[in-house]
Amino acid sequence: MTTPPAARPPEIHKEPSMLLQKNMLADYFTRVSKAREEGKKIAYTFVPGNLTELLHAFDVVPVYPEINALQNGMRKRSAKFILDAEKIGHSEDVCTYVKADLGMLLNGNVGPTGEIIPEPDILLLSYTGCFTFMKWFEILKQHYPKAEVVMLQVPYQGEGTPTPAMREYIVRQLRESVIPAFERISGHRFEEDRLREQLRRSAEAEEGLVFALQSARRRPSPIDAYFGGVYYIGPMFTAFRGTPECVDYYDTLREEIQNRIDAHAGPITPEGPMAEEKYRLIVEGPPNWTHFREFWKLFYDEGAVVVASTYTKVGGLYDQGFRHNPDDPLGTLADYCMGCYTNLNLPTRVELIEKYIRDFEADGFLINSIKSCNSFSSGQLLILRELERRTGKPGGFFESDLVDPRYFSAANIKNRLESYLQMLDQRRSQAVA
Amino acid sequence: MTRLRPTVAEIVEQTLALYEDLDFSYVRAWKSKSTSRRAVGFMPVYMPREIIHAAGMLPVGVMGGGDRLDIIKGDAYFQSYLCHIPRSTIELALSHRLDSLDGMVFPSICDVIRNLSGMWKLLFPEKMARYLDFPQNFDPALGGRFYRQELESLRSALSELNALPPQDSALTHSICLFNKNRRLVKALYDLRASKPWLVPTYEAYLLLRAGNILDVEEHTQLLEDYLVRVESEPRKPMDNIRVIVVGSFCEQPPLGLILTLERAGCYIVDDDFVLASRWITADISKTGDPLEALVEAYLKNSTFHSSKFEGSTPKWRHLIEQVKARQADGVVFAAPSFCDPALLDQPQYEKGLEEAGIAHTTFKYAENTGQFQNIREQIGTFSDSLKLWSEAP
Numbered sequence: 004m005t006t007p008p009a010a011r012p013p014e015i016h017k018e019p020s021m022l023l024q025k026n027m028l029a030d031y032f033t034r035v036s037k038a039r040e041e042g043k044k045i046a047y048t049f050v051p052g053n054l055t056e057l058l059h060a061f062d063v064v065p066v067y068p069e070i071n072a073l074q075n076g077m078r079k080r081s082a083k084f085i086l087d088a089e090k091i092g093h094s095e096d097v098c099t100y101v102k103a104d105l106g107m108l109l110n111g112n113v114g115p116t117g118e119i120i121p122e123p124d125i126l127l128l129s130y131t132g133c134f135t136f137m138k139w140f141e142i143l144k145q146h147y148p149k150a151e152v153v154m155l156q157v158p159y160q161g162e163g164t165p166t167p168a169m170r171e172y173i174v175r176q177l178r179e180s181v182i183p184a185f186e187r188i189s190g191h192r193f194e195e196d197r198l199r200e201q202l203r204r205s206a207e208a209e210e211g212l213v214f215a216l217q218s219a220r221r222r223p224s225p226i227d228a229y230f231g232g233v234y235y236i237g238p239m240f241t242a243f244r245g246t247p248e249c250v251d252y253y254d255t256l257r258e259e260i261q262n263r264i265d266a267h268a269g270p271i272t273p274e275g276p277m278a279e280e281k282y283r284l285i286v287e288g289p290p291n292w293t294h295f296r297e298f299w300k301l302f303y304d305e306g307a308v309v310v311a312s313t314y315t316k317v318g319g320l321y322d323q324g325f326r327h328n329p330d331d332p333l334g335t336l337a338d339y340c341m342g343c344y345t346n347l348n349l350p351t352r353v354e355l356i357e358k359y360i361r362d363f364e365a366d367g368f369l370i371n372s373i374k375s376c377n378s379f380s381s382g383q384l385l386i387l388r389e390l391e392r393r394t395g396k397p398g399g400f401f402e403s404d405l406v407d408p409r410y411f412s413a414a415n416i417k418n419r420l421e422s423y424l425q426m427l428d429q430r431r432s433q434a435v436a
Numbered sequence: 437m438t439r440l441r442p443t444v445a446e447i448v449e450q451t452l453a454l455y456e457d458l459d460f461s462y463v464r465a466w467k468s469k470s471t472s473r474r475a476v477g478f479m480p481v482y483m484p485r486e487i488i489h490a491a492g493m494l495p496v497g498v499m500g501g502g503d504r505l506d507i508i509k510g511d512a513y514f515q516s517y518l519c520h521i522p523r524s525t526i527e528l529a530l531s532h533r534l535d536s537l538d539g540m541v542f543p544s545i546c547d548v549i550r551n552l553s554g555m556w557k558l559l560f561p562e563k564m565a566r567y568l569d570f571p572q573n574f575d576p577a578l579g580g581r582f583y584r585q586e587l588e589s590l591r592s593a594l595s596e597l598n599a600l601p602p603q604d605s606a607l608t609h610s611i612c613l614f615n616k617n618r619r620l621v622k623a624l625y626d627l628r629a630s631k632p633w634l635v636p637t638y639e640a641y642l643l644l645r646a647g648n649i650l651d652v653e654e655h656t657q658l659l660e661d662y663l664v665r666v667e668s669e670p671r672k673p674m675d676n677i678r679v680i681v682v683g684s685f686c687e688q689p690p691l692g693l694i695l696t697l698e699r700a701g702c703y704i705v706d707d708d709f710v711l712a713s714r715w716i717t718a719d720i721s722k723t724g725d726p727l728e729a730l731v732e733a734y735l736k737n738s739t740f741h742s743s744k745f746e747g748s749t750p751k752w753r754h755l756i757e758q759v760k761a762r763q764a765d766g767v768v769f770a771a772p773s774f775c776d777p778a779l780l781d782q783p784q785y786e787k788g789l790e791e792a793g794i795a796h797t798t799f800k801y802a803e804n805t806g807q808f809q810n811i812r813e814q815i816g817t818f819s820d821s822l823k824l825w826s827e828a829p
Contacts, residue, residue, distance in 0.1 A: 091783060093779075093780075093783050094780075094800075096517070096775075096776075097776055098780075101780070128745075130745075134545075134547045134777070135547075135776055135780065137745050139780075141746055141747075142780070144747070152747040152748060153747075154573060156571065158569050159544070159550060159567060159569055161553055172578065172579075172581070172582040175581075176578055180573065180575075180578065348554040349551055349555055349557065349558060350554055350557050351554075352554075353558065372515055374515075377547040377548050377551075378551075380517075381514070381522065381551040381552070382554060382555050383515070384512065384514065385555050385559070389558055402515065
């Protein structure tokens with residue numbers, strides 16, 4: 004008896020911008036793996052409050068452990084890494100990005116694309132909106148004793164607004180601590196004009212990202228601002244900001260979205276153009292990466308489109324007007340760092356989501372509460388209550404994790420989402436009656 | 437007339453009553469003496485209490501509800517995977533037990549306490565709620581300057597509470613009072629390390645917790661009384677091992693857990709409980725600019741801790757120094773569940789201790805843990821193994 008051929012998985016639908024980004028990422032990981040051969044220095048750093056333009060100005064190659072962890076999560080590699088980190092004593096209670104990163108290190112530091120990620124020359128700890136970042140690099144420092152750790156402390160906006168003193172503190176750290184360290188390690192003198200050039204391109208690309216995010220105000224929304232949104236923020240939040248490639252990416256994305264707007268079409272999902280837009284939602288919190296497509300499918304199968312999300316603001320609130328300013332290179336980096344979403348206090352986060360609910364004419368909002376991420380998660384149940392009180396819109400609540408598949412339960416989330424959407428239907432029918 | 441010192445038993449009784457009083461009656465009584473009096477709470481780990489005191493206010497350490505508070509509303513605000521102290525603190529506030537506090541300060545320690553500052557703003561908009569950032573850059577010109585600005589900002593917020601301008605002379609006076617208090621806390625810890633049979637941690641802990649509530653001068657008197665009285669207590673050494681407890685700096689272990697460690701054969705010769713009273717390790721300068729003195733003390737004379745960045749030195753170096761200084765036989769890692777600062781540091785500490793050949797054991801708890809039998813067995817085994825099989829001195 005012959006075995007019937009296995010059914011081919013359905014082909015994933017990819018837009019030109021996605022293909023472009025895929026190639027950019029592949030090239031990037033190759034560039035990282037070959038950095039040593041090319042005599043380049045490597046800095047590990049974090050996404051929120053990243054100083055990518057500054058690193059490029061020194062010709063230093065940035066590596067983002069969070070991105071490695073999430074890419075490994077999407078490629079189903081993180082489960083083993085997390086277990087390996089737990090085997091050497093890391094608690095099941097703590098951030099799984101950290102454990103996935105350590106697990107990758109313990110397994111030869113082979114990156115998501117199968118290429119080795121070299122050791123860092125510098126650990127640039129941009130301590131922005133997440134306490135765990137600090138611990139993470141203390142741990143990495145023990146594994147990479149030769150790497151220099153440079154701390155950039157970004158004050159939290161506890162009172163809701165950045166103060167001149169906070170800005171000055173960041174600028175002085177950049178000038179007196181971070182830049183001298185990069186000069187020493189890279190062997191290049193700091194050239195402000197080079198940084199300005201990067202920042203000018205950043206601002207140009209930022210316009211493109213904002214165009215994409217704001218397009219979701221339309222009906223139907225031509226984008227999904229959460230599941231699709233994580234692709235749209237990719238180049239901006241990571242190694243590409245400030246580069247010509249980044250500008251090109253956002254030009255391509257803009258064209259693609261404009262075409263959908265002209266065609267009155269909805270978002271593109273992995274299974275092709277989305278059908279009717281039935282529900283417009285706002286999502287707070289990061290996505291789950293290990294079951295990303297499955298998670299997304301739960302939404303688009305129901306006709307639910309996310310029209311704005313907070314996760315797409317962890318690397319900057321461009322949609323609220325911030326642009327990198329080449330005329331004030333260090334000051335603008337300070338402003339950027341302080342404005343990242345998880346550096347905002349809870350009342351400001353509530354105000355922002357409330358604004359999204361109104362501006363994007365959302366039917367409701369959902370919170371994906373991530374076990375790993377106290378910075379996001381702590382306080383979310385109050386955010387839920389507060390938003391319901393202020394807007395009268397219903398909120399829904401899921402729990403999952405970033406890259407630990409043990410904490411993703413598709414059945415639970417499906418049940419909750421379906422119940423939530425049924426509630427929206429009932430409200431609509433009551434409103435009509 | 438000579439003041440009669442209270443006995444150790446009386447001091448323990450008084451401090452236990454303060455510890456168990458979840459209504460903060462002492463604070464209410466203190467405030468009732470004048471309508472102008474204000475009280476300001478603060479969360480772990482460290483708070484420059486001098487600033488609150490100098491503003492004519494009572495600094496009140498709030499360390500959650502422990503194991504004596506039923507959580508009725510607090511659980512509705514926090515997911516199951518977050519630590520316990522924020523939910524019991526919210527419970528205290530929602531049940532009006534913190535009504536006597538005119539404000540709360542949330543010092544930088546972790547993202548949960550940080551976000552709690554914002555929750556406070558949303559839930560209790562009529563109260564002052566401040567997040568206090570600490571410098572992670574220890575250069576006086578950078579981190580020091582930033583910290584000074586943070587303290588100035590806090591000082592201004594406090595002065596709005598009672599409409600009194602901040603005064604440097606008052607701050608210097610407060611620094612002197614807290615210096616004396618810290619010296620006595622240090623004496624208590626040194627005495628416990630040298631004669632642990634004389635100072636059970638159960639008692640030392642209650643004394644420290646009393647310092648969270650009492651006016652500093654009253655607490656200082658209590659410490660003096662205890663240190664004098666306890667010397668004549670008829671207590672005899674036991675065959676216990678000497679351990680340092682690490683990881684319990686924020687959410688506190690229940691008192692029963694501390695007793696369990698002692699009953700399982702351990703002398704606790706150092707710990708990180710109630711660190712606010714011991715964060716600064718030397719006298720703060722009483723000359724010159726008092727705000728600058730507080731800044732300098734933080735930068736140069738603050739204890740090692742999980743919430744402080746250690747960029748280049750191995751995390752475990754300070755702990756090993758502490759083990760040696762206290763002549764400890766081992767380390768007990770006792771961290772609250774889901775405590776990021778403690779749990780992320782733990783593997784690093786363990787690695788360092790293993791390389792140094794220092795025994796250690798680990799368990800997790802919550803402030804409302806009610807069953808200690810398994811911990812008693814674990815710690816008893818740890819203690820026995822060190823007593824029976826470690827090399828003779």
